Amino acid sequence: MDWQNTFTPFSIASDEALPPLILSHLTTWGAITIVGDDKKSYLQGQVTCDVVTLTEDESTLGAHCDAKGKVWSIFRLFNHNQGYAMLQPHSAIEVELAEIRKYAVFSKVDIAQSSDVILGVIGEQAQTLVDGLSESRGNVRAIEGGSAIKVDSSRWVLLLTEEAAQKVVESHDAVNTDAAIWTRFDIEAALPIIEKDQQNAHIPQAVNLDALGGISFSKGCYTGQETVARAKYRGMNKRAMFIVKGTTSEPLNMDAPVSLERAVGENWRSAGQLLASYQFSNNQAIGLLVASKDLDSDTQLRLAEQPDQLWSLESLPYTLDDE
Missing domain, CATH: 3.30.70.1400 (Aminomethyltransferase beta-barrel domains)
Structure with a gap:
């Protein structure tokens, strides 16, 4: 048997223990x-x-x-x-x-x-x-x-x-x-995942790369360094990456973009497209969203394709660098 054929999809609930x-x-x-x-x-x-x-x-x-x-x-x-x-x-x-x-x-x-x-x-x-x-x-x-x-x-x-x-x-x-x-x-772990459809769309700080130790501000020049430095020292970056979590009425299509909307009063506005998402077996899902750094932690979100399914922001496992 081809050893590569032993790798099959693995279904697990959000509250289920993982194999060792x-x-x-x-x-x-x-x-x-x-x-x-x-x-x-x-x-x-x-x-x-x-x-x-x-x-x-x-x-x-x-x-x-x-x-x-x-x-x-x-x-x-x-x-x-x-x-x-x-x-x-x-x-x-x-x-x-x-x-x-x-x-x-x-x-x-x-x-x-x-x-x-x-x-x-x-x-x-x-x-x-x-x-x-x-x-x-x-x-x-x-x-x-x-x-x-x-x-x-x-x-x-x-x-x-x-x-x-x-x-x-x-x-x-x-x-x-x-x-x-x-x-x-x-x-x-809130590690940024940049697929083809998100290339050339964000500066590094918008996906929290500074908080993850992926930017050196003392190494000298590199391509794009001027913009990255301005974002830090002049406070030009207004965006950050968040973990989001919510329910699904049907499994997310992992091969298609997943969009969220945010509540603005009694209306809904686009919150952006997820960088990545994962579907659990118990109608729960998680994802990464780039949005305004000022997004309130209690902002109500929903799936654009499944508007009856509500989502919310989760705590990051690290602190964002606001220096």
């Missing part, structure tokens, strides 16, 4: 790799995070912007196979690859889309699984066939050759599922 170990085949995610003598200096001049100070055993979130500071890509950057990898939604890679390569002709770098298999390791046994793959105890580890990267206390992501990925899957007794469960955890 889940392997998620992240087919909706991809990576761009950067190798070559000038890889560090080239990336340093392109992205919001500080590449120079990034150690081999750590990862960082970051953004790549256009000249006006609008985001092409939100990624997790880490050392991988003698170079760097930028993990991000697969749908964003076609445009991002062209943009990140734009000035590469002037540097000794090779930038390409990775062919690695990407696995998410989730649950209370995730750390034990990864510890068994390497003697290293860093948050980024070279393992057989690729790399292991810690995302949080219960999640790791593996970038592996197909042979190495098959070995991991067949060697562990886990619930094997698709990428949807990974999206759930990203939403609950």
Whole structure:
């Protein structure tokens, strides 16, 4: 049997306990790799995070912007196979690859889309699984066939050759599922997910990247840096990303945009399109919404496509940077 066919949809209620170990085949995610003598200096001049100070055993979130500071890509950057990898939604890679390569002709770098298999390791046994793959105890580890990267206390992501990925899957007794469960955890952690339809729509601070440590304000110039700096020092950013939660009368179509409306007196106005959403099995759903930073915590929301289904704002797991 093809090992990749063991990954099937996983249905769970919002109040149901998770299995101790889940392997998620992240087919909706991809990576761009950067190798070559000038890889560090080239990336340093392109992205919001500080590449120079990034150690081999750590990862960082970051953004790549256009000249006006609008985001092409939100990624997790880490050392991988003698170079760097930028993990991000697969749908964003076609445009991002062209943009990140734009000035590469002037540097000794090779930038390409990775062919690695990407696995998410989730649950209370995730750390034990990864510890068994390497003697290293860093948050980024070279393992057989690729790399292991810690995302949080219960999640790791593996970038592996197909042979190495098959070995991991067949060697562990886990619930094997698709990428949807990974999206759930990203939403609950309020980690921005920029798909193709949201590229070039937001500055990094509008998706909370500053609060997540993905912007360095001391590293020097990079593409879009002027706008990003003005947003911080002149208070120009008026938007933020929120976790939203509510009910559904029928399952959300995960392949179509999901829009919310907000109550304004007795009327309803558009609140925006969700960056990402996850459907639970008990008619509950969660998502990420970019809206005004001044949005009241008790603002009533509803699904535009299911207007009888009410939603609300949830608390973020971190503090927004208002400096």
